Amino acid sequence: MxxxxxxxxxxxxxxxxxxxxxxxxxxxxxxxxxxxxxxxxxxxxxxxxxxxxxxxxxxxxxxxxxxxxxxxxxxxxxxxxxxxxxxxxxxxxxxxxKEHQWNVGFTCDEGLLVCSTKFSIKKNSFEIFNFQIEAQETKKDTLLLHEAVFNEIGDKLLKIKPRNDLKKIEVYYTRLETLNDWGSIKNSDSIIPKWKGNKPFIKLKAANDIFYRIPTTDYDKVRELTAVEMNLERSPDWDNVGEGWWIPRYMYKGVIAPYEIKSILLKIITTDIHNKTEVSYIEIVMSYGC
Incomplete structure (x- = not known):
């Protein structure tokens, strides 16, 4: 014994x-x-x-x-x-x-050189390491980045190099959730948006002034919290699968509505040497398949 x-x-x-x-x-x-x-x-x-x-x-x-x-x-x-x-x-x-071992999701950190996505907003330069996008577009004060398949934005390293005339930069984070109706009348993406919402923004802590860690998301926990808050019930076809992956479906206003965490939202607040404040957003649209 x-x-x-x-x-x-x-x-x-x-x-x-x-x-x-x-x-x-x-x-x-x-x-x-x-x-x-x-x-x-x-x-x-x-x-x-x-x-x-x-x-x-x-x-x-x-x-x-x-x-x-x-x-x-x-x-x-x-x-x-x-x-x-x-x-x-x-x-x-x-x-x-980091929160996870090595890198989560699809990356190109297989050799000695680490891949990254680089972009800029109002003369501020940004870089997300071990992450790739397949498209980007600008809408008003928001830069939309469409991630490549299954990159998994959580736990990625974000670098922000502010322009020289700034004295302070603040970075905030949240997630955009959606409930959609696959009805007979469809938009260009073949879905009809029914509800969009997001939790309050949380402030990200800077490391060495210019580096930030993008938080990971417990998708199941976030989804269940939203279901409780909105008093949603699982639909009769809850266990059905979509095109190659499982899609949670709830009853929303009498219709079956698939649930998604559609995007990750970053809010960037800059203050220049004249105390002028500007707000801009980065929306990273999540990929759920090919």
Whole structure:
């Protein structure tokens, strides 16, 4: 019995170690140097590009302070590894923790160079790492980005380089939900929008002034909360599937209405040196199939 307990404890320890691993994104604009030992005089063995996902092997506990453009950045030496197998010591002050292992969804982070989507709004430049779009368009104060298939915007790294005349930039996040009716009269997308709504915007915290983490979405939890708030009941064909994927359907005002999280919304508020404030939006339209 004692031996069985020892074996069980060992297995639980292994499981804990596997699932307790921490993952980070590199937030050094010009890349993060990798060294063979935890000190600045150690040999350089490589460099991680900005946006690269890495896995923590060991926090050495050794403190390090770096002066970057008249700003002091505090951190420690981390022993890390990349998906491509590069292993060494890096400065943690240029790392931002991830929620998921490596990258979620379709990415092109398979080689040494991390792919990204770049765009601009009112002379401010934006970049979303490990993410691709297939189209973009501008409508009034909103830039629409249509993601490529199954990119999964949650947990992505967002970089914003504000124009020189700004003294403050704030970034907020929410999701746009929809209920639609597949009726006989259809719009250009073959659906008739019946309801749109979104939760209150939440403010995103900046890392090293210009980097942000786009939150992940628990789709089932968000959907069920909306159903409770709107007193929705599941439709008779709740368990039916669409073209290759399952689509939740509710009864809304007497009709069967498929539910979707249609878009991710980012609200950008900028304040210039003359205290003039501008608001713009980025709507990232989610992809649910080919």
């Amino acid at each position: 004692k031996n069985k307990l020892i074996i069980l404890s060992f297995l639980l320890l292994l499981v804990t170690e596997v699932f307790a691993q921490d993952f980070y994104s590199v937030i050094a604009e010009n890349g993060l140097v990798v060294r063979d030992k935890p000190n600045l005089n150690a040999e350089r063995i490589g460099k991680f590009h900005c946006g690269t996902s890495i896995k923590l092997i060991e926090n050495t506990g050794i403190d390090l302070q770096v002066n970057d453009n008249k700003k002091q950045i505090l951190g420690k030496w981390f022993l890390v590894t990349s998906k491509s197998g590069v292993k060494g010591y890096v400065f943690s002050g240029y790392l931002l923790k």
